[in-house]
Amino acid sequence: MTESRKSPISSHRAGPLRGRVRVPGDKSISHRALILGALATGETTICGLLEAGDVLGTAEVLRRLGTPIDKRGATWHVLGRGTGGLQAPTEPLDFGNSGTGTRLMLGVLTAHPFSVRLMGDASLSRRPMGRVLKPLRQMGLAVVEGEGDRLPLTIQGPRRAIPITYELDVPSAQVKSAILLAGLGAPGLTTVIEREPTRDHTERMLAHFGAPPSIVTDGHGQRISVAGDVELGGRHVDVPGDPSSAAFLAAAALIVPGSEITIEGVLVNPSRIGFYTTLKEMGADLTLSGERQQGGEPVADLVVRHSPLDGVRVPAARAPSMIDEYPMLAALAGFARGETRMEGLAELKVKESDRLAATAAGLAANGVVAMVDGDTLTVRGTGKVDGGGQVETHLDHRIAMAFLTLGLGTDRPVCVDDTAMIQTSFPEFLGLMGGLGATFQGS
Numbered sequence: 001m002t003e004s005r006k007s008p009i010s011s012h013r014a015g016p017l018r019g020r021v022r023v024p025g026d027k028s029i030s031h032r033a034l035i036l037g038a039l040a041t042g043e044t045t046i047c048g049l050l051e052a053g054d055v056l057g058t059a060e061v062l063r064r065l066g067t068p069i070d071k072r073g074a075t076w077h078v079l080g081r082g083t084g085g086l087q088a089p090t091e092p093l094d095f096g097n098s099g100t101g102t103r104l105m106l107g108v109l110t111a112h113p114f115s116v117r118l119m120g121d122a123s124l125s126r127r128p129m130g131r132v133l134k135p136l137r138q139m140g141l142a143v144v145e146g147e148g149d150r151l152p153l154t155i156q157g158p159r160r161a162i163p164i165t166y167e168l169d170v171p172s173a174q175v176k177s178a179i180l181l182a183g184l185g186a187p188g189l190t191t192v193i194e195r196e197p198t199r200d201h202t203e204r205m206l207a208h209f210g211a212p213p214s215i216v217t218d219g220h221g222q223r224i225s226v227a228g229d230v231e232l233g234g235r236h237v238d239v240p241g242d243p244s245s246a247a248f249l250a251a252a253a254l255i256v257p258g259s260e261i262t263i264e265g266v267l268v269n270p271s272r273i274g275f276y277t278t279l280k281e282m283g284a285d286l287t288l289s290g291e292r293q294q295g296g297e298p299v300a301d302l303v304v305r306h307s308p309l310d311g312v313r314v315p316a317a318r319a320p321s322m323i324d325e326y327p328m329l330a331a332l333a334g335f336a337r338g339e340t341r342m343e344g345l346a347e348l349k350v351k352e353s354d355r356l357a358a359t360a361a362g363l364a365a366n367g368v369v370a371m372v373d374g375d376t377l378t379v380r381g382t383g384k385v386d387g388g389g390q391v392e393t394h395l396d397h398r399i400a401m402a403f404l405t406l407g408l409g410t411d412r413p414v415c416v417d418d419t420a421m422i423q424t425s426f427p428e429f430l431g432l433m434g435g436l437g438a439t440f441q442g443s
């Protein structure tokens with residue numbers, strides 16, 4: 001793929017942010033709804049699907065694998081092919097910038113006996129796939145062509161996937177999910193052992209589609225097992241609002257004096273709310289209202305008001321529940337009083353960019369003292385941030401959005417060098433923020 005031309009934007013100190021808003025559907029659940037819909041028998045309908053580049057890319061990949069997918073009105077329709085029923089594509093599968101789509105589909109393709117080439121953009125091609133390929137190789141997947149377990153890769157699925165029992169080296173919902181998805185096409189029982197909890201959207205959605213996994217918990221973690229050759233049935237899925245997208249709006253309200261916003265229908269799955277737990281510890285005025293269930297997932301409305309914040313220690317054990325929110329949390333920490341220490345951030349080094357380094361550099365450019373020591377990021381907040389810096393995003397959408405949010409509360413504008421990649425996860429970001437009262441300017 002060719003890279004898009006850069007689209008720099010600056011954010012400026014805003015007046016009070018006010019209003020009610022709904023963020024787009026959760027990206028993790030959107031990917032899984034499409035994928036399990038394609039592996040089910042019958043029709044799956046999806047409301048609230050995130051219509052951003054990464055998810056739409058997964059839909060196109062599934063179409064190229066023989067799955068009819070179309071949108072009628074506000075509802076997406078997926079006509080499932082059944083477990084193991086996808087067809088060999090006639091051309092390479094392009095995943096754009098989507099690491100989630102790539103890793104989940106590697107699991108799906110392990111249960112299909114054909115060869116296929118996977119490719120992506122420059123950013124995705126730099127991201128390692130070895131962690132997910134390791135267990136999938138044990139299940140019979142072969143890498144026919146590729147260097148360093150990075151895209152582009154040509155893979156060959158086995159005639160019959162092999163069920164395995166696999167203990168995760170590090171907490172990773174994507175690796176866990178890839179193994180479970182591959183296990184749907186393997187005879188017998190496939191088991192993942194995780195010592196630390198990770199996002200459980202795959203387990204919840206498998207149950208929603210009629211194939212609940214067996215989950216056994218003990219003092220050392222849990223064993224999650226799926227039976228092979230199971231039949232999934234088409235279902236209706238309502239996708240709740242993405243808490244990672246909501247994080248930017250919540251952060252903006254916290255740092256802009258006089259702000260009060262309500263973010264409706266946000267996913268509050270316990271495996272995804274580490275950011276909001278941390279905000280409460282920092283002293284944020286944040287409440288949940290109207291808590292309810294939606295498609296097997298808990299949702300609520302978030303009410304956020306401007307608040308003074310204090311620095312805190314964020315333990316490594318919380319990282320899996322908020323891994324995508326650390327750039328935004330680090331930016332918020334500049335507005336807090338005292339030191340915020342974020343531990344266990346190794347995963348940030350292998351995201352769309354080295355987010356750990358990119359976050360620290362962006363903070364330094366805007367007058368915030370930030371130090372990286374191994375897998376720990378420490379930010380020394382003073383209660384205010386000068387701003388005035390230019391931030392290198394390294395093609396990373398979350399770096400771009402975190403620092404545009406930062407600029408809404410700084411003394412001087414903050415400029416990010418590119419915003420085009422925001423389309424991959426939150427295309428409505430600038431519009432929703434502007435509707436609440438945020439100020440952005442192209443440059």
